[in-house]
Amino acid sequence: MKPILQNLVEMTGHRDHLRLEVSVLSTLQKLSSITEVRALELFTDAGVPYVRPRTWVDNGQLVSTDSEAAADPRREPLDNYPALRGCVDTHGESALASPRKGRYVLWLPVWMHDKVSTCLEITQSRPFSAHKLDVLMGVFQVYQNYQSLLDYSERDALTGLFNRKTFDEQFSRHTMSGLASRTSAANESLVADESPVANEHEPVQQWLAVVDIDHFKQVNDRFGHLYGDEVLILIANILRSSFRSHDRIFRFGGEEFVVLLRSTTLSTAHKVFNRFRLAVQEYNFPQVGRVTVSLGFVCTTKGSPVEILGQADQALYYAKEHGRNQVCFYDDLVANGHLAAKVANDDVELF
């Protein structure tokens, strides 16, 4: 039992979901008779449920992918795993596959806010004994509880979106990995492989948008803070339904939100940001009626996190000063002479 305890201590030392996942798999892998461990990601694409490996053992090492799930060539329809599909549909705790050729597979879905996006898969060469299942479930429970604690610390209490602290961590990591992929020739094929097919004239890139509710102070002043809070919750819901699951949405504080749009072209970015703006404009907010948002966005490939955020903010304030309820792209504003490009200042470091 001692090695398991040591592994649990190591596992709960992580402050990152993916590292925690690797750590739990490494713990499970060390148990006797286990031949294979994987973490599967469950997601839907065009209404069809899929599953793909996110962490698995390769040459004796646990490896993970952070690539876009929908574009992963290893994805399979969830229907290929009937026992797991049945378990997910019935909100089950675990599922055992029918044994095939001496392979016994156990699935443990990770339920979070009544949703499942991760499932651990444990394979062994003989049937799972009751004692073994007890040990596995014990380790899994610790992992699941710790995942939800981590999740809680990463989110804003009012809207359930990721908070500013999480943005700071994820965005600096995102810009660092972007820099690495641009400077490392070895990484180029990986990045190309993981991105959706680009239009030959339009590169696929990442985009950062800052969203701010227009005249939100008036909402609070006229209807009170409770209605103001409800507007924030409803806009967070519209944000969640307007973007894809691998995009990231943060509440930055007050009535300001940030969206990180992954792997898409400039024209698609314009389209989806405007689609979100129109969805807000058309929504009938209880008591309050109509609310609008302004949005400034920029590509995340050039500059430090501070510069990128500053440029999106400049575009947002341009939108605010020129009528609100609109989407402005920083590069267009600079190209048309409406904004002066900010001079890069590598000395400034806020992250």
Ligand SMILES: Nc1nc2c(ncn2[C@@H]2O[C@H](COP(=O)(O)OP(=O)(O)OP(=O)(O)O)[C@@H](O)[C@H]2O)c(=O)[nH]1
């Ligand atoms: N209800 C509620 N209000 C908040 C919260 N956080 C910030 N606010 C309010 O958001 C308002 C922001 O007002 P301003 O920064 O003046 O901006 P605005 O009225 O939206 O005007 P523009 O941005 O110029 O369109 C203030 O009244 C804050 O009190 C919150 O969590 N709940």
